[in-house]
Amino acid sequence: MPQTIQNVVIAGGGTAGWMTAALLRRVLSPTIRIELVESEQIGIVGVGEATIPPIQTFNQFLGIDEKAFLRETHATIKLAIKFENWKTQGDSYYHTFGAPGTTMGFCSFHHYWLKAKQAGLAQSLWDFDLNYLSCLQGKFNKINTPNPLYEMQYAYHFDSALYGQFLRKTAEQAGVVRTEGIIEYVQQDPDSGFITALQLTNGQQIQGDLFIDCTGLSGLLIQQALGVSYEDWSHWLPADSAQAVPSERFDKTLPYTRSIAHRVGWQWRIPLTHRNGNGIVYSSQYLSDDEAGQTLLNNLDTKALDTPRTIRFKTGRTDQQWCKNVVAIGLSSGFLEPLESTSIHLIQSGIVRLMKMFPNQGISQAMVDLYNAESKDEFETIRDFIILHYHVNQRDDSDFWRDMRNMAIPDRLAQKIAAFEDTAAIFNEQSDIFRDASWVQVMMGQGLDPKDYHPAADAMDNAQLMDAMQQIYKAKQQPLDKLMNHDEFIKRYTA
Known part of the structure; x- marks a missing residue:
């Protein structure tokens, strides 16, 4: 086992490989060599063309110009x-x-909305969401205001293959070494089992101290070489x-x-x-x-x-996403269908987690265990959010939907659904990437109607509450006239 990390080798390119290479080069000392091995002959899955807002933070940290990226x-x-x-x-x-409404007191906006609805409010929860109103009109613009009432969170749709190429250019300009080749076999230390080198079909050996497995669903290093088992979640998410x-x-x-x-x-x-x-x-x-x-x-x-x-594919995750001197990033670490556009975010969070725990003076098992525990929690909370969409359905037109509605679900998700049905409460884990508003929108959107709301909403009488609701509703309408047609925004912004 190396005492210091001097050579980081990334196996595989694509979105996962080049996101990893670009961030590592940005964060790590220039004395640490970063080499990426990929082959033009190996295709890229490329289904992750939609993202969630944290991708903006990733791009900004790399110094990427948004207009050029678009x-x-x-x-x-x-x-x-x-x-x-x-x-x-x-x-x-x-x-x-977005999040509907605004901060009104101790509890979340949807509790006040539930009380107002009982009092005869005509507007839906979504009518208080600027993102939703913009979607209906097909509009967008950047709203430069510190007022949270007008916050409009956004992400991107993009061609993931082109994003990989864009990041490759960024990473290579920053000093990442790219090696063209197909990995024939993986060399390991006979005593520790640590990977020492990648042998390419052309005879070249790529030696490293830390290896990042970005080989996709094949999991060439983490699963095939190190034999890490795979936790199968297809009994909850049977799409394959x-x-x-x-x-x-x-x-x-x-x-x-x-x-x-x-x-x-x-x-x-x-x-x-x-x-x-x-x-x-x-x-x-x-x-x-x-x-x-x-x-x-x-x-x-x-x-x-x-x-x-x-x-x-098989929905699930590798039991250890960091094993010995290999860290799995991207599809090699697990697969969750792209229902909530989390594939690229899981790449991003995996790299950021590695950077926070980077083993500069040698690999610590305590750090490996912590990395794996956090990764497990993150995967499981996203898994539960995806299961929610399938499980809370009212369709009766096929065995598939009936089976999804009647299946046993993870205990944590069952508790979350029960709490929401009883009192509209949302209890999230620290690792959950989805805000309360996300859970509320999916639960209500699919027909879960809470029996009660938080008693803090009763601090307002009905007249005060209805007046406040109408003021918020009117305020949410105000920016719409200033927004551009979406195509017009893209055309002008990227000109």
């Missing part, structure tokens, strides 16, 4: 995900990056297949992702400036590949630009 990755703005047919066929709701296909761009680019539930699984529609990203996620136990591909093609809004390609 141009080079054909990116658009993402304010929300619109979930269609998830509760029942024909029903829809939005999960936005996806098909993806690009199509021609829309005339009008929506500032949100669409997630459309079908008889088995769901379909994504992601708007870019040069094309649309489309795909279907499904379980092969319930649906054949041919049926899934036909469903996807039958439900495109624009002409397909290729034939659908199939991706196989």
